[in-house]
Amino acid sequence: MSDNRMLQSLDRRLALELAQITERSAVAAARLRGRGDEQAADIAASGICYRELMRTSISGIVVVGEGAEGEVEHLFVGEEVGSGGDTVDVAVDALEGTTLCAKNLEGSISLVAVAERGSLLKVPQVYMEKLAIGPGYPEGIVSLSCPPEKNVQALSEARGVPPSEITVLILDRPRHAELVEAVRKTGAAVKLISDGDVAGVIQTANPHESGIDIYLGLGGAAEGVLAAAALRCIGGQMEGRLVIDNEDKRQQARALGITDFNRTYTLADMVQADCIVAATGVTDGALLGGVRFGRDVIKTDTMVLRASTGTVRRIATEHRDFRKFHF
Numbered sequence: 001m002s003d004n005r006m007l008q009s010l011d012r013r014l015a016l017e018l019a020q021i022t023e024r025s026a027v028a029a030a031r032l033r034g035r036g037d038e039q040a041a042d043i044a045a046s047g048i049c050y051r052e053l054m055r056t057s058i059s060g061i062v063v064v065g066e067g068a069e070g071e072v073e074h075l076f077v078g079e080e081v082g083s084g085g086d087t088v089d090v091a092v093d094a095l096e097g098t099t100l101c102a103k104n105l106e107g108s109i110s111l112v113a114v115a116e117r118g119s120l121l122k123v124p125q126v127y128m129e130k131l132a133i134g135p136g137y138p139e140g141i142v143s144l145s146c147p148p149e150k151n152v153q154a155l156s157e158a159r160g161v162p163p164s165e166i167t168v169l170i171l172d173r174p175r176h177a178e179l180v181e182a183v184r185k186t187g188a189a190v191k192l193i194s195d196g197d198v199a200g201v202i203q204t205a206n207p208h209e210s211g212i213d214i215y216l217g218l219g220g221a222a223e224g225v226l227a228a229a230a231l232r233c234i235g236g237q238m239e240g241r242l243v244i245d246n247e248d249k250r251q252q253a254r255a256l257g258i259t260d261f262n263r264t265y266t267l268a269d270m271v272q273a274d275c276i277v278a279a280t281g282v283t284d285g286a287l288l289g290g291v292r293f294g295r296d297v298i299k300t301d302t303m304v305l306r307a308s309t310g311t312v313r314r315i316a317t318e319h320r321d322f323r324k325f326h327f
Contacts (some may be wrong), residue, residue: 030291035102064091124252135235201227233305
């Protein structure tokens with residue numbers, strides 16, 4: 001059976017398994033919302049995520065994980081996960097937006113993706129320049145090779161609206177000061193987020209609800225691959241360019257087979273085949289609702305995305321058997 005047919009056969013079963021992984025990881029993190037301890041929340045989510053992945057019926061290799069081997073105990077890049085089964089790449093961010101969770105701010109999520117073996121871009125621990133828009137536009141209408149002013153103008157013309165009706169999502173970082181200034185000079189609006197650029201990229205896929213037309217800026221390369229997996233499922237365009245600016249980073253890149261340090265990766269480069277993505281809200285956000293704790297029930301809000309079918313499943317779950325949340 002081909003890899004593509006293999007993943008098609010896993011759709012219903014594996015999608016639900018991934019949803020259960022992110023639900024349980026999100027609950028573990030949510031127990032520590034607002035406590036001001038980013039590390040504790042991240043460790044709690046990662047530990048549960050690892051435990052649940054090891055029970056999942058796959059033979060997975062972590063391509064995007066929580067760090068390098070030796071830096072973290074589990075979910076490091078290259079680690080084998082699963083209880084045995086079909087061979088897949090695994091990308092995971094058990095708690096995306098650790099600061100958001102620690103401060104009980106909007107937008108933190110738990111995220112897991114699986115894809116055909118060898119289809120996810122392997123990246124070093126570096127920054128990535130990112131650009132993303134939603135579906136419905138001509139291919140290549142925006143590009144990292146163009147200045148932000150030109151991208152905003154091209155997008156506004158394609159939408160048939162003035163730049164003042166375009167909203168650009170950017171991480172609120174000092175490194176983005178010039179980018180923010182350039183965007184605002186076009187007349188476009190800037191929405192700044194403190195963390196959570198995976199969720200930020202996903203918001204571009206539904207601008208009518210999110211109000212976000214384009215994502216621009218510099219963020220983690222690993223998060224870029226996860227965002228690309230989600231966007232491949234729901235439609236849109238994305239480009240990423242690794243920031244490899246010293247010898248240590250060049251060595252990391254070479255070890256992964258990267259020799260063109262200036263290459264611009266498209267969505268298809270970052271996710272080359274079918275994938276399934278599950279995400280559960282930890283705190284409330286524009287994308288997902290956060291975990292709700294009741295006396296007799298825990299409520300979670302999850303979305304499961306599938307590239308080959310373009311489906312987006314929303315799962316609102318009431319968990320009444322607390323034994324499965326044993327920590």
